[in-house]
Amino acid sequence: xxxxxxxxxxxxxxxxxxxxxxxxxxxxxxxxxxxxxxxxxxxxxxxxxxxxxxxxxxxxxxxxxxxxxxxxxxxxxxxxxxxxxxxxxxxxxxxxxxxxxxxxxxxxxxxxxxxxxxxx
Numbered sequence: 001x002x003x004x005x006x007x008x009x010x011x012x013x014x015x016x017x018x019x020x021x022x023x024x025x026x027x028x029x030x031x032x033x034x035x036x037x038x039x040x041x042x043x044x045x046x047x048x049x050x051x052x053x054x055x056x057x058x059x060x061x062x063x064x065x066x067x068x069x070x071x072x073x074x075x076x077x078x079x080x081x082x083x084x085x086x087x088x089x090x091x092x093x094x095x096x097x098x099x100x101x102x103x104x105x106x107x108x109x110x111x112x113x114x115x116x117x118x119x120x
Contacts (some may be wrong), residue, residue, distance in 0.1 A: 006071065013105065014065065024041040030092055042065040
């Protein structure tokens with residue numbers, strides 16, 4: 001079965017994780033209600049690896065920051081586009097989608113849509 005994934009990498013202050021978790025819980029509910037297949041938000045725990053381009057180095061993490069790594073799964077890109085159009089109209093997200101209320105710097109967030117290459 002073809003799948004499509006929206007992926008996110010967000011540097012965030014550890015002090016703002018509780019606020020982000022509330023926002024993510026509502027977002028999860030909204031995305032799933034509008035048809036997303038899966039919604040995952042995870043927080044960095046083992047980020048001091050010794051090889052590759054690490055998240056802390058790549059994002060130039062400041063003291064007290066960590067990474068949130070997230071993805072939302074859809075049937076296809078067309079399905080993603082339909083779900084996201086519905087989500088963006090959902091009034092429950094209106095207040096939290098303002099740059100003034102985000103618990104992280106949106107300009108530091110990485111985002112992209114991906115076709116699944118291999119899945120189990």
